[in-house]
Amino acid sequence: MYGKAVRLERIVNRATGRSVIVPMDHGVTLGPVRGIRSLKSTVDAIASAGADAAVVHKGAAIFGHRGYGRDLGLIVHLSASTSLGPDPNNKVLVATVEEAIKLGADGVSVHINIGAEDEAQMLSILGSVSRSCQEWGMPLMAMMYPRGRRISNEYAEEFVAHAARVGAELGADIVKTSYTGDPDSFSRVVEGCPVPLVVAGGPKISSEMDLLRMVRDAIDAGASGVAIGRNIFQHESPSIITRRICAVVHRGYTPEEAMGITECCSASAN
Structure with a gap:
């Protein structure tokens, strides 16, 4: 679908076919x-x-297409829960694909917890959003x-692989999921997911080198x-990391090699 292909090029680096995506939906x-x-500053x-x-x-979509500086792909997150609620694992729909289109989004995302008490409702949400994305040519990232x-x-590999496969089977264009801890097991997760897979950063990692090693291992695993x-927006320098x-x-x-990049030489690292 032409519209979806155009929008995906605003999310995926055309030269490498890979993406560095920074989720900042944590405010909800x-x-x-x-x-x-x-x-804005981040x-x-x-x-x-x-x-x-x-x-x-959707309330922060203004910070996607800023009207100045380097372009940044805008993915509007459609589902939510709060840490204060009775079941934070239950993600409900709080926006629609049509709203995202009106906001100029390049993609949308939903968060699905496989194995949660409300899994059935979340799977229904994923199916419904996927259907709308197909209709409107909107890329869908399933978390x-x-x-x-x-x-x-x-x-665990078996659970991560199952969750990733569900996202692909139900129409996601990109699946975001957890890293299993080593390249061998994660390569099997990638093998079982027939759409591009991006790895989540997870909880705040104390060692920057550990974070970069995880990124390198995940890329090497496919x-x-x-x-x-x-691990980006709470870093002492989001720009450098x-x-x-x-x-x-x-x-x-x-x-x-990446640790050698500093603010003074960062211009050559782009």
Whole structure:
């Protein structure tokens, strides 16, 4: 579909076929936490540093196509829950594909927790959104996580692979899911997911080198990029960490080489 292909090119780097996506939809889930109290300054930092796209809710869509500086793909997140609710795993629909189109979005995303108590309702949401995306030529990123009482380890290969496959089977163009901890197991997750797969950043990682190693290992295992939120926007310099991650994803840098990127030499890293 031509419209979808055009929009995907605003999310996926044309030269590498990979993406560095920065989810910043956490304001609904967690509130105005550090790093996204001022969305504008953080969006400006990651855009100038080379990020391909950002994920925000509809009320923050103004920070996608900013009207200045480097272009940044806009993915409008359609589902939500809060950490204060009785069941944070239950994601409900809070926006539509049609709203995202009116906001100038390049893509939409939904969050689905496989194994949660309300899995059936979330799968229904995914199916409905996927249908609308097909109708309107809108790229869909499905954030697929294994979470619930029957999930003994949400990073286990069998659960992550199942969650990723569900997203692909139900029409996602890109699947975001957790890293399983090693390249061998994650390569099998990628093999079982017939659409591009991007790896989530997960909880805040204390060591930047560990983060870059995870990114490198995921790419080597066949991932089509990353979708990293807190480990970027809560970094002491979102600009520098974005440049380092982009260097690993798009330029093939090793973690050690990427750590050599600093603000003073960052212009050459784009």
